[in-house]
Each structure stands twice: as structure tokens, then as C-alpha cells.
Amino acid sequence: MSNEIKMPALSPTMTEGILSKWLVKIGDEVRSGDVIAEIETDKATMEVEAVDDGAITEILIQEGSDSVPVGAVIARMSGDDSEELGAPSDGGDANANALPIEAKQTPAAAPVTAPEAKKTLIPHAMEWDGAVKNMTVREALRDAMAEEMRSDEKVFIMGEEVAEYQGAYKVTQGLLDEFGDKRVIDTPITEHGFTGLAVGAAFGDLRPIVEFMTFNFSMQAIDQIVNSAAKTLYMSGGQMGCPIVFRGPNGAASRVAAQHSQCFASWYAHCPGLKVVAPWSAADAKGLLKSAIRDPNPVIFLENEVMYGQSFDVPDSEDWIVPIGRGNIVRQGTDVTITAFSIMVGKALEAAEELSKKGIEAEVIDLRSLRPLDIDLIVESVKKTNRLISCEEGFPFAGIGAEIGMQVNEKAFDYLDAPIMRVTGKDVPMPYAANLEALTLPKSDDIVQAALQACYLEEGI
Amino acid sequence: MPRQPKKTRVKNPSKSGRPPKSARNLVNQKPDGKTLLAMHRDMLLIRRFEEKAGQLYGMGKIGGFCHLYIGQEAVVVGLQSVNQENDSVVTAYRDHGHMLACGMEAAGVMAELTGRQAGYSKGKGGSMHMFSREKNFYGGHGIVGAQVPIGAGLGFAHKYKNDGGVAMTYLGDGAANQGQVYETFNMASLWQLPVIFVIENNQYAMGTSTPRSTAGTDLHQRGAAYGIVGKQVDGMDVLAVRDAGIEAMEYARSGKGPYILEMKTYRYRGHSMSDPAKYRTREEVDAMRKQHDPIDHLRDLLLREGIEETALKQQDTEIKKIVLEATDIALESPEPSPNELYTDILIEVAE
Numbered sequence: 001m002s003n004e005i006k007m008p009a010l011s012p013t014m015t016e017g018i019l020s021k022w023l024v025k026i027g028d029e030v031r032s033g034d035v036i037a038e039i040e041t042d043k044a045t046m047e048v049e050a051v052d053d054g055a056i057t058e059i060l061i062q063e064g065s066d067s068v069p070v071g072a073v074i075a076r077m078s079g080d081d082s083e084e085l086g087a088p089s090d091g092g093d094a095n096a097n098a099l100p101i102e103a104k105q106t107p108a109a110a111p112v113t114a115p116e117a118k119k120t121l122i123p124h125a126m127e128w129d130g131a132v133k134n135m136t137v138r139e140a141l142r143d144a145m146a147e148e149m150r151s152d153e154k155v156f157i158m159g160e161e162v163a164e165y166q167g168a169y170k171v172t173q174g175l176l177d178e179f180g181d182k183r184v185i186d187t188p189i190t191e192h193g194f195t196g197l198a199v200g201a202a203f204g205d206l207r208p209i210v211e212f213m214t215f216n217f218s219m220q221a222i223d224q225i226v227n228s229a230a231k232t233l234y235m236s237g238g239q240m241g242c243p244i245v246f247r248g249p250n251g252a253a254s255r256v257a258a259q260h261s262q263c264f265a266s267w268y269a270h271c272p273g274l275k276v277v278a279p280w281s282a283a284d285a286k287g288l289l290k291s292a293i294r295d296p297n298p299v300i301f302l303e304n305e306v307m308y309g310q311s312f313d314v315p316d317s318e319d320w321i322v323p324i325g326r327g328n329i330v331r332q333g334t335d336v337t338i339t340a341f342s343i344m345v346g347k348a349l350e351a352a353e354e355l356s357k358k359g360i361e362a363e364v365i366d367l368r369s370l371r372p373l374d375i376d377l378i379v380e381s382v383k384k385t386n387r388l389i390s391c392e393e394g395f396p397f398a399g400i401g402a403e404i405g406m407q408v409n410e411k412a413f414d415y416l417d418a419p420i421m422r423v424t425g426k427d428v429p430m431p432y433a434a435n436l437e438a439l440t441l442p443k444s445d446d447i448v449q450a451a452l453q454a455c456y457l458e459e460g461i
Numbered sequence: 462m463p464r465q466p467k468k469t470r471v472k473n474p475s476k477s478g479r480p481p482k483s484a485r486n487l488v489n490q491k492p493d494g495k496t497l498l499a500m501h502r503d504m505l506l507i508r509r510f511e512e513k514a515g516q517l518y519g520m521g522k523i524g525g526f527c528h529l530y531i532g533q534e535a536v537v538v539g540l541q542s543v544n545q546e547n548d549s550v551v552t553a554y555r556d557h558g559h560m561l562a563c564g565m566e567a568a569g570v571m572a573e574l575t576g577r578q579a580g581y582s583k584g585k586g587g588s589m590h591m592f593s594r595e596k597n598f599y600g601g602h603g604i605v606g607a608q609v610p611i612g613a614g615l616g617f618a619h620k621y622k623n624d625g626g627v628a629m630t631y632l633g634d635g636a637a638n639q640g641q642v643y644e645t646f647n648m649a650s651l652w653q654l655p656v657i658f659v660i661e662n663n664q665y666a667m668g669t670s671t672p673r674s675t676a677g678t679d680l681h682q683r684g685a686a687y688g689i690v691g692k693q694v695d696g697m698d699v700l701a702v703r704d705a706g707i708e709a710m711e712y713a714r715s716g717k718g719p720y721i722l723e724m725k726t727y728r729y730r731g732h733s734m735s736d737p738a739k740y741r742t743r744e745e746v747d748a749m750r751k752q753h754d755p756i757d758h759l760r761d762l763l764l765r766e767g768i769e770e771t772a773l774k775q776q777d778t779e780i781k782k783i784v785l786e787a788t789d790i791a792l793e794s795p796e797p798s799p800n801e802l803y804t805d806i807l808i809e810v811a812e
Contacts, residue, residue, distance in 0.1 A: 156621070182621070188651070193610050193644025200614020200628075203599050204549065206621055224641075227604050228611060235590035237583035238805035240599070272806050296808040324810070 002057055003079040009070045010039060010046045017041045018066040019074060028056045030077065037063075037074070042138075042309050043170050054079035126283055128320065132313040140282035140314050141171050141247075141303065144289035145209060147318050149179055152207060155293055158185040158194060159211030159248075168213045169249060169308055195221035195246075199228045202244040202298075209293060212248035215264045215302065222267075229298040230273030245292045247301035250278070251342065251393045252441060254306070258429035263394030265341070268300040269371040269403070275324050276370040278302040280345035282312035284368055287322030295324060304343045327374035329381070333363035336451045337381040339404060340391040341367040344423075344442065348391050351447035360455055370400055378404060379412045386417035387454040391447055396424040418454040423447050492542075492703065497763055500542055500699050502776045504534040504756045507558040509784045510567055511730075514557065514574055518734045522792060523574045527588050530558035532729035535755035536661050537562040539702025540629060540722075543710050547624050549615040551599040551608045552631035554589035555661075555728075559631065563598040565591075567783050571791035579794035583801055597626075606632065606639030609658070613649045616656035616719070627655045627713045635666025637680050643687075646719070650687040653718035657709045658684070660723045661696065667732040668740040681723035689719050696724030697753040700762075727753070 007017065018040040024030055030050045037048045058076040061068055068074065126132075135143070149155045156179075161168045163176040163186040176184040187194040191212065198208040212218045218225065229242045252261035269276045275297055279285040285303070292299035314320070330345060331352050340348040345366045352362040363381050367374065382388050388408055390401035401422035408420060426440045452458060492500075511529045518527045530537075533555075541562040544550070552559045560570050565581065573580025573591050581591040589603040599615060602608040612630025619626035636642060637660055649656050660680045664671050671678045681691030690712065694705040702724065709720040727749045731738040738746075760773065 188644075188647055190644040190647065192641045193613075193648055196607060196610025196641060197614040197617060197645065197648060200551070200599070200611035200616075201618045201621070202614070203611065204615045204618025204622075204628075206618050223604060223607060224610065228602070228607055232590075232592070232600070233808065234805045235582055235586040236592040236600070236805075237581065237585055239582075239594050240592045241808050275807070295810055297810075 002076040003052060003054065004073045005036070005075040005077060007068050007070050007072045007074050008039070008048055010041055011043070014041050014070060016067050016069045019061050019063055019068050020045065022059060022063045024056050026056050026059060030054065030056060052077070052079050126315065128315040131316040133316040134311050135282055135314050136309055136311050137282045137285045137303070138169070138171055138308040140286035141289055142173060142175065144286045145172070145293070146175060146178060148290055148293040149175070149183060154205065155207045155209065156183040156185065157209040157211060158187050158198060160187055160189055160213050162186060162211050167211070169305060171308070172211065191217050191220035192224065196224040196228065198244060199224050199242060202229070202242045203232070203240060207243050207293065209245045209247060212246065214260060215248050215250040216260050216262055218246065218264065225268070225274070225298070226271050230271050233297070234273060241296045242298050243296045244298045245301055246298070247289070248303060249305035250302035251304050252425070252430060255432060255434065255437060257432040261430035263392065263425070265302060265370050265392065265394055266399045269400065274298055274300055274371065276300040276302065277324055277368060278342040278370060279368055280307065280342055280366050282310070283314045283320070284322050284328070284366070286314055287320050288324065288368065290321050291324050299324070302342060306343055322368065325369045325372040325374060327368055327377040328366045329363060329377070330366045331362065331364040333361035333385065335360045335362060335385055336387040336389060336454055337363045337365060337378065337385045338389045338391060338447060338451065339365045339367055339378055341370060341400070342393070344391040344393055347442065347444040348447055350444035351451065354444065354448045355451050358452070358457070360451060362451060373403070375407050375411065378408060382408055382412045383415045386415055388416070388420045389423060389447060389450045389454060390420065391423045391442060393425050393442060395427055396422055397427060399424055418456065421450045421454055423450050491700070494766060494768060496542065497759065497766070498768065498772065498776070500538050501756070501759050501763060501773070502780065503538040503562055504699065504759065505776060506567070506780050506783065507534045507538070507561050508756060509780050510561060510571070510787070511557060513784050513788055514571065515730065515734065517575065517788065517791070523588070524576060525587055526554065527574065527734045528555040528732065529730045530555055530728070532749065533661060533663060533696065533726045534558060535699035535702050536659065536696045536724045536726050537631070539699040540659060540706040542703050543706040544629065547597065547626040548629060549597040549599055549619070549626060550629045551612045551615060552601065553605060553608050553633060553636060554601070554603050555633070556589065556591065556601045560591060560593070560598055563593065563596040565593050565596050565598060567787035568790040571787040572794050575791040576796060577791060577794035578797045579790055584797040585801065585805065606636040606641050608632065609636065609639070609642045610645045612658070613645045613654055613656050616649065616654035617652070619655050625714065627657060627710060629657050629659060631659045631661060633666065634660060634662040634664065634671050634675065634680060637683060638675060646684050646687045646689055649719040650684070650689050653716060655713045655716070656719040657713050658719060658721045660721065661726055662723055663726050663728045665728070665732065665740065668736070670740065681721050684719070684721045689721055691721035691723060693723045693725060696726030697755045697758065699755055699759050
């Protein structure tokens with residue numbers, strides 16, 4: 001009996017990959033530990049090693065093949081009959097017979113993204129009628145930085161692994177090659193220090209982009225962000241602006257537990273002197289990042305790791321800019337308003353499709369910017385729908401939803417036909433166990449149920 | 462119309478003491494009489510200004526925290542006397558002296574202390590938060606140690622722009638125990654940033670003496686692990702400070718990286734106005750005042766050098782006038798308009 005070698009999952013979020021190179025051919029004897037193939041994910045090229053001794057008998061997937069699903073049989077080898085190796089057919093534990101060794105490009109400790117079933121997301125209205133180009137959020141962010149760095153010598157990026165490593169999440173890929181190490185700077189692991197240093201550089205008339213490997217690590221630096229970057233303009237009577245962008249993945253990734261899964265939207269949006277944006281689509285990611293880099297104020301730019309690999313149409317122009325402070329109606333509707341930002345926009349749109357089947361037309365607003373908040377857009381929508389659901393991945397207590405709810409209460413109380421409702425992450429530190437994590441994260445069905453309740457159609461509650 | 466500090470009233474006190482472009486061969490060369498007089502004047506201005514600030518605090522005209530620099534004048538004056546045009550300066554909250562030494566208007570500083578419109582921050586910053594882009598003074602920071610990476614960032618900007626500037630980054634012996642200081646030392650040395658870290662060791666972090674808070678009290682050695690050269694200097698002797706400054710400046714400006722100057726100094730007053738300073742004896746303070754006062758020291762030297770007493774008298778009169786006028790402005794200027802409450806939070810962006 002032969003052993004099957006299956007396409008391994010090289011991260012918990014990987015669903016498919018490119019089999020870029022076979023390092024063995026039919027007939028080769030391999031021993032456990034030999035590198036047999038190279039596989040490319042969207043983040044890295046990894047080597048795969050055999051975990052058993054034997055001879056390669058069959059190669060089923062040729063090198064250069066892309067979109068090879070995790071768990072697919074890629075080769076067979078002769079081996080010990082007593083042991084059936086390989087990934088289970090559900091693909092849930094594909095590492096069983098082929099283990100990735102030392103990641104060449106993916107940080108071992110870096111959190112990884114959750115799998116997304118859908119590749120193409122529901123298109124939304126863009127204020128753009130020119131040519132578009134399909135690209136991932138990751139590429140859009142990179143292009144935004146590259147374009148702004150080309151047009152302004154004062155723009156530079158610093159952070160952990162942004163240069164030679166090409167970015168822990170490959171967002172800064174290629175920037176070192178184009179701009180050199182004067183402007184693409186690897187820092188030591190020293191968030192408090194390099195954040196303060198970048199703030200000083202901004203005072204010194206440069207325009208830094210600071211990448212946090214994840215926003216969880218920005219807590220080490222929050223004093224410099226809030227006390228130095230945000231407040232100095234005010235404390236100096238308007239003399240000392242701080243043009244700086246703090247960017248990086250925010251919120252829950254997948255299975256990385258409490259210290260690496262947190263949404264900082266509400267933390268930073270709380271502070272006067274900061275702008276806070278959290279785009280969902282690649283077009284907004286690009287347009288808002290360009291705005292953020294040009295902005296004379298400190299901007300917190302919250303990305304989402306799960307979204308990095310998602311593709312969207314993006315205006316094919318360097319003039320594409322999305323102003324900070326404007327929300328976007330991504331789906332028109334008449335019955336209930338749903339606000340969301342970042343990854344929750346996709347879930348809100350899914351929920352809206354589901355609600356539509358039940359005869360409820362939801363209006364979905366992508367907030368895009370949390371501070372300043374486009375409250376007028378929300379209020380106008382509520383005046384039309386008379387119902388409001390606020391969605392966010394973060395904790396409910398003093399969250400973005402609390403703020404939106406209160407502002408709508410102040411500005412459109414008479415228009416409300418139902419209590420404002422929140423769909424949020426649960427009020428617990430993120431658990432590691434898969435089932436508990438799933439219970440913690442808000443789902444599109446939670447939005448559906450909340451909307452039904454707001455419409456007094458309490459199906460399933 | 463609120464009275465604004467007149468731009469012309471105070472001459473840049475540092476300018477007269479500024480060395481020629483190349484600082485070479487200046488070390489151990491006694492500065493000329495003009496320079497010595499200018500340094501005396503600058504120290505005296507700080508002394509008198511701070512004494513007045515103390516009085517105004519006692520009268521309830523200055524609120525909140527007010528940290529006086531009295532006793533430490535030689536540090537900032539000696540170092541600023543070797544500063545060049547585009548060098549930048551950043552410090553913590555005991556900052557009035559640094560601002561005056563950078564050539565900022567006494568009236569603008571005093572009016573900020575009283576929380577008035579004529580203050581450098583329109584009354585919105587206060588004692589600990591003042592800035593002057595014009596004079597390359599970047600604050601005035603209230604969080605102990607936070608100014609240190611900011612100073613390195615200013616040095617980073619000098620290097621990035623290749624403008625030849627050096628970032629003078631002042632910190633106290635208390636801040637020397639903050640973690641971000643060492644994160645900064647690492648990066649400053651790694652990237653060879655033109656930064657001079659000036660540790661003003663006045664021997665008390667608020668009420669905790671250096672031996673009680675600090676393992677290894679030779680603070681100039683704190684950069685050794687990062688390969689940063691450090692030097693301990695008698696911070697009560699303005700000429701020793703100046704010499705050390707020339708050396709450090711030359712080092713940092715020539716691209717060799719950061720430099721640490723530990724200035725052994727002493728503050729005569731409490732940590733802030735509300736500090737009774739029970740943690741040290743009156744005798745200790747008096748001994749410093751009598752035997753090591755930086756202004757007396759320079760004054761004696763000037764007289765020995767044959768400077769006429771009348772010249773010093775004249776300086777005294779001039780300074781009294783400046784401080785009085787600054788006080789008048791600080792008390793007469795109106796409080797900021799209520800309309801200022803919501804200004805300067807964000808810079809407006811035209812869409």
C-alpha cells in the first residue's frame with residue numbers, strides 16, 4: 001500500500017496554495033525530514049518535508065499548479081503499509097504527512113488569518129467611473145504607500161519586519177527594493193521606543209508611517225500615541241502638528257487567543273486629536289491610506305488580517321482618494337439601517353441578503369471612518385428606516401456601537417421605531433478553543449436576528 | 462487686543478554665545494569676555510524669571526504644577542551656548558530655563574504659566590507644555606521619559622534631511638530609569654543618530670534620591686551597553702558644561718552617533734512648588750548654594766577677568782526689566798477666548 005502526500009495547510013487560514021516546485025521526482029528515495037517540495041501561499045514560500053521514509057511513486061499535481069486545495073493528494077510514495085499517513089479527508093488536519101519546516105517568510109509567532117470561504121465580495125457603489133483593477137486589500141495598501149512615497153520624499157515607513165522580511169503580512173512587499181533602507185526601516189522589537197521616535201520625526205517635519213505588526217502591540221506605545229502624537233497640537237496652541245500614520249492589523253485573526261485578538265477602534269476613537277479609520281474594501285483601503293498619509297494629523301489606520309487576501313475592484317488611478325470622515329452606503333434599503341466597519345461590513349452585507357429573502361431591505365453603511373464619524377449619514381438613513389443595528393467585532397462596553405447609539409438617540413430619537421441594537425464580540429477575552437472563539441465572534445446570522453427583532457419579527461430568537 | 466510678547470524685546474540670549482561653525486579647537490579654550498558675559502546674562506535671566514514664577518505661584522497667579530530650574534542654570538546655558546542654528550531641543554517638564562536659553566520670549570513663557578492668551582500655547586499648554594517651532598524648541602513634555610524617543614526622532618529627522626542638525630535631548634535622573642530611554646539608546650546607537658542625551662542629574666527624582674532609586678548611579682555609563690560614549694560633567698560649572706558640549710556636539714554632528722552627557726547638578730527648590738523637600742537637609746541645600754552656585758561662580762570669574770562691576774549691574778537691571786515686563790504681560794493678557802476651547806485639536810484638511 002502506498003502513502004498519500006497531501007497538500008498541507010501552512011497556516012490555519014490557508015485554504016489553497018501554489019505548488020511551486022517539486023524537489024523530488026518519481027523513483028527518488030526520500031527519508032523523513034527531506035525537503036520534497038516548495039509551496040507558496042499568499043504570504044510566503046514554504047518548504048515541505050517528508051515525515052516518512054520511502055520512494056516517490058507518483059506525482060499527481062505538477063509543479064507550477066496554483067489553487068491546489070489543502071488536503072488534495074499531490075503525490076504518492078511507497079512506504080510502510082502498517083501506517084496510513086495523510087490528511088483526513090475533511091482537510092482539517094492537513095499537516096499530518098507533510099510538515100512545513102522553518103518558515104522562510106512567515107513569522108512563526110505571527111497571528112494568522114481565518115479562512116474566508118468567498119473570494120468575490122458583493123460590489124458596492126464607488127464614486128468612480130473610470131477604469132478599475134481587481135486587487136487584494138494587501139496590494140491596495142502597498143500601492144497606496146508606494147504612490148505616496150513616490151510623490152513625497154518625507155514619507156517613510158518603519159516597523160518590525162517591514163523591510164527585508166517584506167512585512168510580517170507582506171503588506172510592505174517590494175517597498176525596500178524601490179525606496180531603499182533610508183525610507184523602509186526595520187526596527188528592533190521596541191514599540192514604545194520606535195513609536196516615540198516616529199512621533200519626534202513627525203515633529204521634525206517628516207511624515208512617518210508606523211506599522212504595528214498587530215495593533216495589540218500598540219498598547220506598549222499608547223502613551224506616545226495619545227499623550228505625544230494626539231495632544232501636542234492642542235498643547236502647543238496649534239504650532240506643532242504631528243503628521244503620522246499608525247497602521248497594522250486590528251481585531252481578531254484566527255485562533256490566536258486573547259492577547260492577539262482585540263479591536264482597538266473604541267480605544268483610539270475615544271481620544272480627541274486622533275483620526276481613526278477602518279476600511280473594509282480594497283478600494284477604500286487604498287483611498288483612505290493615501291488620505292491618511294497626506295493628512296497633517298495623526299491617523300490610526302486599522303486594518304484586518306482576515307481581509308488582506310480579499311480581492312476587490314480598485315480604481316486604476318493614482319488620483320483615487322477617499323476622504324477621511326465619510327461613511328459609504330454599500331447597500332441601499334428602506335427597512336433597517338445596519339452600520340459596520342472593517343470585516344463586519346462583509347458580514348452585514350451577507351445578513352442583508354438573508355434579510356432580503358425574508359422581505360426586509362436593510363441599508364448597510366460602511367462607516368470607514370470612526371473619528372470623525374459620519375453621523376449625518378447614519379442619521380439620514382435612520383430617518384428613512386427608523387431602525388438601527390450597530391455591528392462591530394470588539395467588546396460591547398463603551399464600544400463604537402455605544403457611541404453611535406447615543407448620538408442617534410440625541411439626533412434622531414423621534415424617528416426611532418425600535419430600540420437601537422448592537423451586534424458585537426462577546427464581553428470576554430478571546431478564547432483559544434475553536435468552539436468558544438466561534439461563540440465570541442459576531443456572525444452575520446447575529447445581525448439577521450437583531451434586524452428581525454428590530455422589525456418586531458422575532459424569528460429564531 | 463491682548464498684548465502680545467514683543468518679538469524684539471529679548472535678544473536671542475544664546476546667539477551671542479554661539480561658537481563659529483566649526484567647533485574644533487574650542488575645547489579648553491576659554492571663551493572670550495563677550496561670551497562669558499552672555500552666559501552670565503542667560504543664567505541670571507533664568508534665575509530671576511524662575512524666582513518671579515515662584516512668587517506668582519504663591520500669589521495664585523500660576524496654577525497646577527510649576528517646576529523651577531533654579532540651581533541648574535549652568536547646564537542649559539552652557540550647552541545652548543554651543544548650539545547651532547538648526548539644532549533642535551526637547552526636554553521634560555522642568556522646561557522654563559530651556560525655553561529662555563533657546564531664545565524664546567520671557568513674556569510668552571510667563572504668560573503661558575499664568576494661562577493667558579499671550580502664552581506660547583495660548584494658555585492651553587501650561588508650564589509643562591510649551592513649544593516654539595521658530596526656535597526649534599520641541600517641548601516641554603509632561604510624561605517622564607517620553608521626550609527621549611521624541612528627541613531621537615528629531616535626530617532621525619536631522620539625519621534623514623541631512624541638514625547637519627543635532628537633537629539635544631534633556632532628561633532627568635528620574636527619567637533615566639524609564640524603559641523607553643533604553644529602547645531609544647538602542648535605536649539611536651544602531652542608526653547613529655545625531656542626538657545628545659543630556660542627563661540632568663539633580664540627584665533627586667521628585668523625593669527619591671538617586672542612590673535610593675538607581676542601581677549604578679553613574680548615569681553617564683548607562684549607554685555603555687549600546688556603545689554610546691558618555692561623560693560626567695560638573696553641571697554647576699558653566700565652562701565645564703560648555704567644553705563638554707563642544708566635544709559632544711562635534712562628535713554627534715560628525716556622524717559618529719549619539720553621546721551622553723551626565724550633568725551633575727542640583728535644584729535648590731522642591732520638585733514642584735508643592736514639594737516641601739523634606740527628603741534632604743537645609744544644610745545640604747545651603748552648602749550647594751554657597752559653595753557651588755553656578756552664577757556666583759561665573760560672576761567671580763568675570764570679576765577676576767577684569768569685567769567691570771557696572772557691566773554686571775547693567776545686566777541685572779536689564780534682566781529685572783525683562784522679567785517685570787514679562788510679568789506685566791502675563792498678568793494683563795486676557796485668558797484665552799472660550800472660542801479657543803475647540804481650536805487646535807486637529808488641523809483642518811481641505812477636501
